Amino acid sequence: MSLSLAILGSVKSWHIAELLKASSSENICGSVIDWGTIGSLTDSSRDRFWPDFLHNADAILVRTMPAGTLEQVISRMDILARLANRGIAVVNNPRSLESAIDKYVTATRLVDAGIPVPRSAIVQSSADLQMCTDEFGGIAVVKPIFGSNGQGLARYEGNAKQIPLFFSENGVAVAQQYIANDGWDVRILVVGSEAFAMRRVAADGEWRTNISRGGRAELFTPPTEWIELA
Structure with a gap:
């Protein structure tokens, strides 16, 4: 009997297609599950998760998590943690995912581990963004705290028109020192x-x-x- 692998991500992603192909070659039954379809019901007798493939999977592989409200992000992580507590292998584990999904937490934990990272800040106003940009040498990369695939990233050099829309709407962002590179x-x-x-x-x-x-x-x-x- 083949193992079952639930892959959380977008069915349209090229890397998901490669994962499904690799799973099939290893006689693993893989199925893609959209983040927006997962849920959980808990009572005194048992936990139930849906869709059914998620509930019955031998392992869960987490790919990119789409942007969402704070409540959506937290609830998704809570469900993964509950699944892991039931003994289902979740890769990567929920605690690691929490560190990776939150860009500021990622930066601070790397710093605490002695790994060099660009100077990073949490800013809640354009004045604070400008202050940090000046300290960074005149260029900052502005990012949403939760995000992936380069969505929302902006290079800020002091021009108000360069402030990304998400910052104006959410009122908070991660600002990091821009590191010059060769592309x-x-x-x-x-x-x-x-x-x-x-x-x-x-x-x-x-x-x-x-x-x-x-x-x-x-x-x-x-x-x-x-x-x-x-």
């Missing part, structure tokens, strides 16, 4: 004792390297010290 960055994924890396190259005229923003992925062999850092 590419590297992602290293550590699985057990193995490291896998790729280089993301920004599209022409674009400073964001996200694949969803037109960037391209290339195989990359990072220096040993980068792997040790990861």
Whole structure:
């Protein structure tokens, strides 16, 4: 009997298609579940989760979580934590996901671990954003606290027109020091004792390297010290 794998993400994503293909090749029954369809009912006798495939899965693989209200983000994490408590393998585990989803928490935990990161701040006003931008040397990257795929990212250099709409609507953002680069960055994924890396190259005229923003992925062999850092 094959194992069942629930993949939380968008069925339209290219990486989800690759995961399904890889699962099939390993005789694993994979199914994609949209975040907006999950739910949970709890009483004194048992927990029930839906859709049914989520409830009965042997393991749950979490891919990108879409933007949502604070209540949506928290409730999704609560459901994952409850599933993990029932003994279902959730990858990555909910505690790690909480650190990764919140960009400010990510930055502070990396700092606490002694890993160098760009200077990061939580700002709630345009005045605070300008203050931090000045301290960062005149350029800041403004990001939503929760977000992915480069959505909402803006490079701010003191022009009010550069302030992203989400900041005006939400009243809070993460501001980080802009690090000059050659138009590419590297992602290293550590699985057990193995490291896998790729280089993301920004599209022409674009400073964001996200694949969803037109960037391209290339195989990359990072220096040993980068792997040790990861």
